[in-house]
Amino acid sequence: MYPRRLIGLAAVLAICVAGYMTLGAQGSWGFVLPFRGAKLAALLLVALAVPTSTVLFQTITQNRILTPSIMGFDALYVLILTALIFVLGGQEYVRLPVIGQFVLNVGLLMGAALVLFGTLLSQARQDIMRMILTGIIFGVLFRAVTGFLQRMIDPNEYAVVQVNSYARFGRIETDLLLIAAVLAGIALAFAWRMRHRLDVLELGHDTATNLGETPQRATLQVLVIVAALVSVSTALVGPIVFLGLLVVSLAHQVTPAARHAVLLPCAVLICAITLIGGQTVLERVLALSTPLSVVIDLLGGAVFLGLLLKGMSR
Amino acid sequence: MIKVSHVTHRIGGATILSDVSVELAAGGVTALIGPNGAGKSTLLSLIARLIPLQSGSITVDDLTIGACPSDVLARKLAILPQSADAAPRLTVRDLVSFGRYPYHKGRGTEEDAQIVAQTLHRFGLNDLAGRQLDTLSGGQRQRAQVAMIHAQSTDYVLLDEPLNNLDIAASRSLMRMLRALGRTVVIVLHDINYASSYADQIVAMKDGRIHAVGTPADVVTEDLLADVFGTRATVHQIDGRPLVQV
Ligand SMILES: Nc1ncnc2c1ncn2[C@@H]1O[C@H](COP(=O)(O)OP(=O)(O)OP(=O)(O)O)[C@@H](O)[C@H]1O
Numbered sequence: 001m002y003p004r005r006l007i008g009l010a011a012v013l014a015i016c017v018a019g020y021m022t023l024g025a026q027g028s029w030g031f032v033l034p035f036r037g038a039k040l041a042a043l044l045l046v047a048l049a050v051p052t053s054t055v056l057f058q059t060i061t062q063n064r065i066l067t068p069s070i071m072g073f074d075a076l077y078v079l080i081l082t083a084l085i086f087v088l089g090g091q092e093y094v095r096l097p098v099i100g101q102f103v104l105n106v107g108l109l110m111g112a113a114l115v116l117f118g119t120l121l122s123q124a125r126q127d128i129m130r131m132i133l134t135g136i137i138f139g140v141l142f143r144a145v146t147g148f149l150q151r152m153i154d155p156n157e158y159a160v161v162q163v164n165s166y167a168r169f170g171r172i173e174t175d176l177l178l179i180a181a182v183l184a185g186i187a188l189a190f191a192w193r194m195r196h197r198l199d200v201l202e203l204g205h206d207t208a209t210n211l212g213e214t215p216q217r218a219t220l221q222v223l224v225i226v227a228a229l230v231s232v233s234t235a236l237v238g239p240i241v242f243l244g245l246l247v248v249s250l251a252h253q254v255t256p257a258a259r260h261a262v263l264l265p266c267a268v269l270i271c272a273i274t275l276i277g278g279q280t281v282l283e284r285v286l287a288l289s290t291p292l293s294v295v296i297d298l299l300g301g302a303v304f305l306g307l308l309l310k311g312m313s314r
Numbered sequence: 315m316i317k318v319s320h321v322t323h324r325i326g327g328a329t330i331l332s333d334v335s336v337e338l339a340a341g342g343v344t345a346l347i348g349p350n351g352a353g354k355s356t357l358l359s360l361i362a363r364l365i366p367l368q369s370g371s372i373t374v375d376d377l378t379i380g381a382c383p384s385d386v387l388a389r390k391l392a393i394l395p396q397s398a399d400a401a402p403r404l405t406v407r408d409l410v411s412f413g414r415y416p417y418h419k420g421r422g423t424e425e426d427a428q429i430v431a432q433t434l435h436r437f438g439l440n441d442l443a444g445r446q447l448d449t450l451s452g453g454q455r456q457r458a459q460v461a462m463i464h465a466q467s468t469d470y471v472l473l474d475e476p477l478n479n480l481d482i483a484a485s486r487s488l489m490r491m492l493r494a495l496g497r498t499v500v501i502v503l504h505d506i507n508y509a510s511s512y513a514d515q516i517v518a519m520k521d522g523r524i525h526a527v528g529t530p531a532d533v534v535t536e537d538l539l540a541d542v543f544g545t546r547a548t549v550h551q552i553d554g555r556p557l558v559q560v
């Protein structure tokens with residue numbers, strides 16, 4: 001299915017990567033390449049994590065409007081981080097090894113996701129409007145509690161939180177790269193192993209059950225994978241609400257009705273092109289200071305509204 | 315044999331099934347009849363583990379529903395629900411291919427491809443194989459769904475009102491095919507005449523209970539129609555099969 005389109009996307013991505021690495025370089029290549037290489041690696045990790053978590057979530061909830069970010073997963077990650085700093089104190093938290101901080105966050109997010117979303121998603125028949133409302137309420141709630149805790153935190157410690165609360169493609173936490181890559185690798189391996197099951201689960205609760213799948217168990221497995229992938233992307237570049245929706249909607253246009261074995265790589269390639277190409281054009285070519293996340297959320301928000309209106313008129 | 319023992323099912327405060335016990339013999343066609351809301355779909359969904367069992371027990375041969383792994387049951391029993399989930403962009407061939415999933419779990423073999431091809435041929439779907447489901451008529455889509463169930467090659471086949479949307483030729487050919495399969499078929503029918511013409515056994519349900527079980531000649535009587543459906547209709551005997559004058 002669609003081998004040409006995937007190859008075409010890969011070619012475009014290669015051009016974007018070359019542009020990102022070489023355009024506007026000042027100083028010695030020996031310095032520029034490793035410096036940019038680390039950022040590139042982080043962007044690629046995000047490009048693997050965000051679309052994969054979005055596709056898994058949409059398949060399991062059988063909709064193309066909701067995504068983990070829209071349901072408040074990213075906001076929950078930031079809330080957990082803030083709460084940890086609030087409880088432990090910024091100094092204590094920072095004294096933990098980076099790996100320890102990250103693993104703690106990820107573990108808590110997985111637990112919270114299972115508790116909060118597990119029951120909501122495990123019902124056989126889901127009401128999409130109720131889910132959207134729940135997601136919006138969760139998002140607002142998580143952000144409100146985060147804001148509240150941040151105000152209570154010592155201003156010195158606040159800086160630790162702030163870094164993780166906003167989307168930023170320019171300043172990327174590269175010290176997390178290794179642990180994030182390991183976690184993403186594991187989560188992606190599980191996601192890829194699920195690809196045939198996802199094709200069946202997409203047929204709906206009854207048909208999937210008839211074919212021997214267990215939608216409820218699959219939902220919990222997907223929630224754990226999604227929590228891991230959201231942690232990776234949020235830790236690296238912060239929350240970007242509409243990125244997943246944007247790139248997965250595009251992937252459905254490029255490879256319509258594709259199996260997951262094709263849809264997943266397609267969405268990843270599109271996301272990588274969006275992030276790396278977008279960053280190259282904004283930063284290097286146009287020299288604009290508009291953050292890429294603003295552009296992405298603007299476009300993604302428009303797609304969200306479009307899908308919502310289309311869904312309602314049906 | 316499908317053995318349902320003392321199954322009670324409640325949703326909210328309402329009792330949908332009350333203490334249902336029934337045995338559906340292996341082989342042959344069993345028709346499930348009863349008025350709207352009698353609990354036919356609920357019973358079928360419970361047998362096929364689409365909804366979890368609350369009390370009582372159900373076994374299919376040596377498999378116990380709720381205890382046996384879902385994928386093992388998927389090679390023993392297949393169900394076509396009353397309102398089958400829509401997968402609008404799937405092609406007919408892809409849909410039918412999914413019937414083989416319980417065996418290959420994603421990587422179809424040559425044998426699976428052959429079974430799919432035979433099934434498409436048998437259901438007269440060769441011309442439609444490349445079409446997406448949302449471009450088909452209701453009856454064509456129904457035929458594709460039944461074909462998928464057929465490709466699943468299970469000993470037991472449960473069908474919830476499969477004749478919906480089918481014209482008389484398609485209905486008769488489906489019922490004949492089901493008889494010819496030699497599998498155990500449990501089928502919900504609203505048209506009593508189809509039940510009495512094609513079924514070996516009829517189970518009549520009303521208000522969440524089994525009202526009568528027996529051969530068409532035993533079950534399809536004027537008294538039973540009055541009891542179960544609350545309507546007075548004349549029943550004729552033609553070639554030993556009862557036929558309802560509608
Ligand atoms: N999810 C549910 N929530 C509440 N009530 C339900 C639910 N599912 C079924 N019921 C009720 O259970 C009863 C039996 O439903 P069921 O679908 O089994 O009937 P049926 O015999 O298949 O009817 P029909 O011939 O109309 O398909 C009905 O009164 C229905 O309203």
Ligand SMILES: [Mg+2]
Pocket residue numbers: 354355356396474
């Ligand atoms: Mg029904």
